Amino acid sequence: MKREEDEISLLQVAQFCLANWCLLLSGCALFGALGLAWSLSMPDVFSAKTQLLIAEPIGAKGGAALLQSDPVLKQAVEKFGLAVRYKRDSESEAKLALLNGHLKVNVVKDQPLEIMVTDPDPAMAARIANYLADLCRQQILGAHITEQGRKLYVLQGRLTTSRERLKQAEKEVRADIQSGRLKLDSTAVQMVSGFASLEGMLAAGDTNNLDSALMQIKMELAKASGEVMVLPPDLFTEVRDLYYHRALTQELARQVQQAELVASQDVQVLVEATPPLMKSSPKRSLIVAMASLIGLAISTLLALVLQWRRSGRLVLSAEK
Template sequence: MKQGEEISLLGFLAIPLKRKRGVLLLPFIAAVVALSVTLMTPNMYTATARLLPPQEPAAGVQNIVSHGGGTMYSLVGGKSMADVYVGILESRTVADDIIGKFGLKQSYGASTMADAYRELAARTRVNISPKTQIISISVEEHDPEKAAAIANAYVDALDRINRSLNITEGQRKRLFLEGRLRNVERDLAAAESELKDFQQKYGLVALEEQARSIVESAAKIRAEIIAAETELEVLKQFRTDRQNETIMLRTRIAELGNQLALAETGKNGKGAAKTADLKEEPFAFSFQKIPELSMQLGRLTREAKVQEKVFELLTSQYELAKIEEAKDMNTIQILDQAVPPDRKSRPKRMMIVGLSAVSTLILAVLWAFFSEYLTFMKIREPKTYDQFVRYAKSWRG
């Protein structure tokens, strides 16, 4: 390095040293002020509760009677259940519950509920992990115990609301099937009693094998018709707009009706001996070919079998509906309950003091160079200096 460059560099370093008192004093004052402010600022503590990602509804049980309004999942247009949970947690209903339970309107010094909502939202964070879909509920408060209590209250509110919605749907399914099952049970008892009375009156116990086969086939068809009609009734009962399913069910009922008519009269619903869809006669002979008493016995036996099969079908559906309702009882899976944090989350005093001192030191060094430049300009270029002073005074007003 040349001598001129060395002198220039030494002169450059000498500038802040000439004003070292100000350069060192200003960062010290800034650090003291920052420390004082942070010491006066109340500590904030953050408590976090975590929930496992919710399981999406299974298709099996839903398909039985989900035509009746479906679960809450069907009401949100196929969105992720985690997104639904976040929506519930951020809802006004949950906020009202939290604010009322902990008296947050008074704690926040809010004059209106809108102010309380904003303050609670500012102190609450609800996040979904992109990788694991785990839901985190973080609440920031001056009291660590209160922060944990509020975070856990969010979980309780979510569980209560979600459970009430799901139970409502589960109960509607179960209650509908309960009523239908009671009616079928009465019909079954009446059919069995009528069959017993007829057999006792005429001394008829069994039909011929071919007649029995027709009776059983017709009973099965009739049971399928009633089951399909029940499913169609469910669709109408809960006012869903599943048009395709409704059309398919009505078509199925019509086809089964033709088969039943063929078994009973030897003709399908349109009066032909065979339909275009049937390539061969499914029944050897019809009820009309059975002697009068045997035919009446067959009809009574068929009715009893129909009611028995319908009863079995509805019983299985009813049991599945009860299982679905029981599953809805425990809707939230808690991974971590919120616990009172033992360390504050803010203010971060050391970081604030350090940033204040460093930034002020940089400004102080710049001030030293600027002051040195003004001194140089005052001696070497007085006109420029005077012009600068005038501009500075005019800018101050």
């Protein structure tokens, strides 16, 4: 019995479609044509993608928050003149247009941060994406908030202090030499500089070159061969400070250079954005298909209303 009812229902559907095929086809074709015209009026849009690998404790989530912050968006708007490009009256509106309509940031746990920028110009989309990625990288590295970044910040502070003290020591020694108070032969200079350099390396935490430094000092002591060099304590301290801070500054500069290389690995651009060859939108075939389905649904509803009205007239005629 149920099977017969299903067959009757299918038969009724087929009869309905045959009776109203002209209306259904017309509605589908009309809306499909409107969808096609609308899609053709839409400009092609291209999407450029780049990926950033960000170390903890920042991670992809922190990088995404930084990218969508007001200062970063403002710099991008000013850099590329997006207020004019997006036809907005102010930079604030341009920032909102970039954030809501042209920038997409994908955050997946334990995955690189994906930055996607859309624009009618594929080259511009790639430029904006790369700029935002580089800006985000520089902001994170400049803030020294990763583990290696904090180590670099400490080393940079020590290097700045050591350079200032070195300048002061050079100034004092130069003044004493010019006044004639300080006179050193080459042997004395080498001995003082050797011991001071050893102190500087120890203060900088470098233990890799201690053996060679000690060997050099032993050689200088052997050259002195018992010569007595009398130097007032205050002048000796000045010379010692000069070579101490010189060695310390050189060693800290080397450590800072190494730390910068290590810290730069905390935020890496894995994939640089390139101008896309294929557009990402509009998907015209999908728009036409959806418009045709909408037209079919509307024409079906209209056909049902017309059929219901015809059925109502037939009932009234039969009653009369």
